Amino acid sequence: MQQVSNSATRSAPGVGADIGSFVCAPQIPRVVFGAGAIGNIEREIDLLGARRVLILCTPEQRGSAELVARTVGTRSAGIFDGAVMHVPIEVARDARAKAAALEADCAIAIGGGSTIGLGKAIALESSLPILAIPTTYAGSEMTSIYGITEGGVKKTGRDARVLPRTVIYDPQLTVSLPVGLSVTSAINAMAHAAEGLYAQDANPLASIWAEEGLRALASGLPRMVRQPDDVAARSDCLYGAWMCGLVLGNVGVGLHHKLCHTLGGSLNLPHAETHTVVLPHALAYNAAAAPEAMRRIARALGCTDAAQGMFDLAQSLGAPTSLRELGMQESQIGPCVEIAMRNPYWNPARLTTPRLLQLLDAAYHGRRPVPAREEC
DSSP states (O other): OOEEOOSOOSOOTTTSSSOOOOOOOOOOOEEEESTTGGGGHHHHHHHHTOSOEEEEOOGGGHHHHHHHHHHHGGGEEEEEOOOOTTOBHHHHHHHHHHHHHTTOSEEEEEESHHHHHHHHHHHHHHOOOEEEEESSSOOGGGOOEEEEEETTEEEEEEOGGGSOSEEEEOGGGGTTSOHHHHHHHHHHHHHHHHHHTTOTTOOHHHHHHHHHHHHHHHHHHHHHHHOTTOHHHHHHHHHHHHHHHHHHHHSOOOHHHHHHHHHHHHHOOOHHHHHHHHHHHHHHHHTTTOHHHHHHHHHHHTSSOHHHHHHHHHHHTTOOOOSGGGTOOGGGHHHHHHHHTSSOOOOSSOEEHHHHHHHHHHHHHTOOOOOOSSOO
């Protein structure tokens, strides 16, 4: 049996009944939250000491960028609407050149992970301050993680320079986000929180954020699906996404993220949807090794079993529950397991080829997970 043994099959710091020792050095941007919060943007630009802002967006969100430009008036140096997924190095260079040519002293990124990622790519070399206005639940705005794609290879890292200085969360800006994308984006955020509860570098503060984020999303999502323009429901979802993003920005991840990075990178499966399908099965895999984390996840979801509760939530919201419906082929399960077993992330439960094959087989067919009672 091929096996990866982690040095700590015990609970991670801050997860077990005994808090134990931990290191906590939170990195948190200034946050302005609430319906209509975008109306505070001029004040926030003043606090950054900026006078000329370059507004970043995708081609599809040009209208949102123009709204920001009208709001800031003469402070707008221009709009760069070329943000795309995975931040190709060519796009990053073009945006940096435009920022320099316009003598911009601040970048405003409005949109999801692609746009905020472009802002980070600019800041990485220029240290230009970023003001982020998220319109999805991705959570990138709360992290110092960046990613740039060059020659077909995406390179990621962490750097304090790329962490946005200020984040404006305005739930009214998320009302137009389609329901299906809202659901998978939110469950992607929930994955950050769930894994943060059993991360190797978990700490009590991140665990509080994680449980609160899961609770807010579990409460807001069903209401948002029933009534997509319910600003109160959208507020709960955006608040939950903020909490989950804080977890991602301050502690590590484990098996779930490794599998999703493998599936996304190797098979080009859609990012948020892949997270949505895999999460319940990754939780089931880790259930016996991280019982306190599972108890907290279940409590936040209002259920008795974390893995089954997460599966049932996704199913009830109309989200995808199988890798097959995302375009994966059954013959690709084995090769993906082989890739995932190379350079694995730390994980509370030992990683073995037979168990990972079982996990991906269940995720491929969309079976309701059965939590493992013991590690093998």
